[in-house]
Amino acid sequence: MxxxxxxxxxxxxxxxxxxxxxxxxxxxxxxxxxxxxxxxxxxxxxxxxxxxxxxxxxxxxxxxxxxxxxxxxxxxxxxxxxxxxxxxxxxxxxxxxxxxxxxxxxxxxxxxxxxxxxxxxxxxxxxxxxxxxxxxxxxxxxxxxxxxxxxxxxxxxxxxxxxxxxxxxxxxxxxxxxxxxxxxxxxxxxLSHTRAGRNRIPRRHLGERATELERKGIPTRYGNFNRRIDKLDRIAERRMKVENQLNPASILSRADRQRELGLQRELAIADALIADLSPMRRNPPANTPVVANQTKQFDTGKTVGAGSERNESPQPSNLPIIDQAPPQNGDKTQPPEVSGDGGPAIPSQLLPLSLEEELRLASEALDGATGPEKDLLPPL
CATH class of the missing domain: 3.30.930.30 (BirA Bifunctional Protein; domain 2)
Structure with a gap:
C-alpha cells in the first residue's frame, strides 16, 4: 500500500x-x-x-x-x-x-x-x-x-x-x-491522524541508519516504539470486533462511550460519598448538614446506594431509617427534631439515644421474643 x-x-x-x-x-x-x-x-x-x-x-x-x-x-x-x-x-x-x-x-x-x-x-x-x-x-x-x-x-x-x-x-x-x-x-x-480525525498514535520515521540496523536484526528505539504502537492497534482492533459481535444491534459511537464512562464515574463518586456519610449517622458533628434521600437501607454497617444491587437482607428493627414515615396514632417513641448550635435542623433519627430509650427498646424486643406460644403457631 x-x-x-x-x-x-x-x-x-x-x-x-x-x-x-x-x-x-x-x-x-x-x-x-x-x-x-x-x-x-x-x-x-x-x-x-x-x-x-x-x-x-x-x-x-x-x-x-x-x-x-x-x-x-x-x-x-x-x-x-x-x-x-x-x-x-x-x-x-x-x-x-x-x-x-x-x-x-x-x-x-x-x-x-x-x-x-x-x-x-x-x-x-x-x-x-x-x-x-x-x-x-x-x-x-x-x-x-x-x-x-x-x-x-x-x-x-x-x-x-x-x-x-x-x-x-x-x-x-x-x-x-x-x-x-x-x-x-x-x-x-x-494529513496527520489528528487533523484527519483518526484516533491513532503516529509512528516514528526510522531514517536510513535505523532502517539499516533493523534489517540486520538490531532493534532500535524508534523501531521498538513502532512495534509497540502496532501491537496496541491490533489489540484495539480485536477488541472492537469482539464488541461488535457481542452487541451488533447497538454499536456505541465514541461520544456515547465517553458519556457512558462519565455516568459510571459519577455513580462511583456518589457511592464513595454515601460510604463516607455512613459512620456519621449515629453521632453527626455539630453544624453538619445532613443530606436526605441518599440512602435507603442499612445492613450490619454497610450502606446500600439507591438503585444498586447489594445485599438487601431485612434490616434490624433497632437501626434508624432516614425518610421513614412520621409517627401516627399518638406514637410518642419518636422524639421531635432538634437543631444544633445555630446549625440546621437534624432529623431525630440521627441523634444518639438516651439510656432510658435504649432500655425501653431492649425490653420491647425481649417481650416480643417471649410472647404467647399461640403466636408462633401457623395459621389454620
Whole structure:
C-alpha cells in the first residue's frame, strides 16, 4: 500500500552541511566545493536510478558553485532538501514523471533551479525495495538569461508565509501521487491522524541508519516504539470486533462511550460519598448538614446506594431509617427534631439515644421474643 512522506529541510552551514556534498550524494557525481576546497562523491551508486536539473541548462557543477558563492554569511542556508516517498505500485518511469512534475511546480512557484534524483534499490536482492526521490532547490531566484542568482526567496524564511508555501508543496505532492496511482490502490493523504480525525498514535520515521540496523536484526528505539504502537492497534482492533459481535444491534459511537464512562464515574463518586456519610449517622458533628434521600437501607454497617444491587437482607428493627414515615396514632417513641448550635435542623433519627430509650427498646424486643406460644403457631 502506498504511503505519504514529504519532508523539507534547510541545508544550513551552521550545522556543517554543504549543498555540494548533498548533491554528490543524490546524483553520484564527483563534485568540488570552492568554499571548503573538498571533493565529494557518493561511495556507491547502486540505488541512483536517474537524475536531472529543472529550471536551468547549466551543468550541475557550475550551477551550484554559483549558488554556493552567492551565499557570503557563515550561517547561510545554501539550499533546501526535499525527500518524498514513491509508491511501489508504479513503475520507475511513472515514478520519474511524478518527481519531474514536482520539480517543475517548485521551480515555477519560487523561480529557482531544482535538481531531482530517483533512488531505488530494486537491484539489491538482500534488501526490500525503497523507492524515494530527492529534490534540492536553491534559496535565490535564478536568472537564466544572465546565468546568475538574484535575491533570496524570503517567503520561505518567514513563518507566516513559509508555512503556507510548505503546505501548498505538500498538497501538490499528494495530488501528483494520487493522480498517478493505479486503479484500486488506496489514496494517500498528507494529513496527520489528528487533523484527519483518526484516533491513532503516529509512528516514528526510522531514517536510513535505523532502517539499516533493523534489517540486520538490531532493534532500535524508534523501531521498538513502532512495534509497540502496532501491537496496541491490533489489540484495539480485536477488541472492537469482539464488541461488535457481542452487541451488533447497538454499536456505541465514541461520544456515547465517553458519556457512558462519565455516568459510571459519577455513580462511583456518589457511592464513595454515601460510604463516607455512613459512620456519621449515629453521632453527626455539630453544624453538619445532613443530606436526605441518599440512602435507603442499612445492613450490619454497610450502606446500600439507591438503585444498586447489594445485599438487601431485612434490616434490624433497632437501626434508624432516614425518610421513614412520621409517627401516627399518638406514637410518642419518636422524639421531635432538634437543631444544633445555630446549625440546621437534624432529623431525630440521627441523634444518639438516651439510656432510658435504649432500655425501653431492649425490653420491647425481649417481650416480643417471649410472647404467647399461640403466636408462633401457623395459621389454620
Amino acid at each position: 502506498a504511503n505519504y512522506h514529504c519532508q523539507i529541510r534547510p541545508i544550513q552551514r551552521s550545522k556543517g552541511r554543504s549543498v555540494i556534498q548533498l548533491l554528490g550524494y543524490i546524483t553520484g557525481l564527483k563534485l568540488r566545493s570552492t568554499r571548503t576546497g573538498r571533493t565529494y562523491r557518493r561511495r556507491t551508486r547502486g540505488d541512483v536510478v536517474r537524475f536531472a536539473c529543472v529550471g536551468s541548462n547549466l551543468p550541475i557543477q557550475d550551477l551550484w558553485q554559483k549558488a554556493e558563492s552567492a551565499e557570503r554569511r557563515k550561517n547561510s542556508i545554501e539550499g533546501r532538501h526535499q525527500i518524498v516517498a514513491l509508491p511501489r505500485e508504479n513503475s520507475q518511469e511513472e515514478q520519474w514523471k511524478m518527481l519531474v512534475a514536482m520539480a517543475e511546480v517548485i521551480s515555477r512557484l519560487l523561480g529557482v533551479p531544482v535538481v531531482v534524483a530517483l533512488h531505488d534499490n530494486a537491484g539489491e536482492l538482500d534488501k526490500p525495495r525503497n523507492p524515494h526521490g530527492h529534490l534540492i532547490f536553491a534559496t535565490r531566484v535564478w536568472n537564466e538569461r544572465g546565468q546568475s542568482f538574484g535575491g533570496k526567496t524570503r517567503a520561505l524564511d518567514v513563518a507566516t508565509t513559509g508555512s503556507v508555501i510548505i503546505e501548498s508543496i505538500r498538497k501538490k505532492w499528494e495530488d501528483i501521487v494520487n493522480a498517478g496511482l493505479p486503479a484500486g490502490v488506496p489514496k494517500v493523504s498528507r
